[in-house]
Amino acid sequence: APAPPAPEAPAAPAEAAPHSQINRQALQNIRALSATNGDALLDRVLHAYLDDTPSHLHTLRQAIAAGDTGQLRKAAHSLKSSSANVGADALAQRCRELEQLGRNDTTAGAAVLLADMERTFQAVRQALGAILEKET
Template identity: 35%
Template sequence: MTDMHIDQKVLSDLREVMEEGYLQLVQTFLDDSERRLSQLRAARSAEELSTVAHSFKGSSSNMGAVALAGLCQQLEERARRPPLYGIEDLISRIDREFLEVQHFYRGEQQRILTG
């Protein structure tokens, strides 16, 4: 399951580079992601959607959440080509993918805290 959602190489590099800061990085990513999801749902313009999708894509990619980054990229590209009919489906897919990523990273937090 994980390999479809998370790039393990990126993850191991992050753990190595961040060391003690890794746990905080994970928490910041989860918090930021929830905020970005809210922003996507609340977006009222194509430009707003594109901007939020772009920043969400970047943070997801940095955290190794490859499938999530890919969906955000699709949304970013789609938002540049109005009209936006059917875009809710893409946002729902991003929501569902984030749940997978969130579940994985919550597991990472537990592993570190109980490790």
């Protein structure tokens, strides 16, 4: 007898939920820093991150193009910290990998990593934008 048909897998969502890009605990930690004004603090921190990250990505792009591993390491380290602070864990991990390339005095593979980081940042920007609209 033929095998019964496999159950149909549920359709995957067209896009991962934007909030999955963000570790919500990091946002709670920022709110908790101000007992009286946590939402306003979170709003300022998220806006600063969204405003500053494109220039960090630009600096990384320039460092890779110039083969400047010291600048690559410094810029990746800076973006790693700010990304972790706002809960953009996947982006922080890519920064960690880029920072390690700089420490190893190489830019091999850095352009591919940076392209992935830029895509990830677009998702992070959408997720944080949605959070800002809803919660602050």
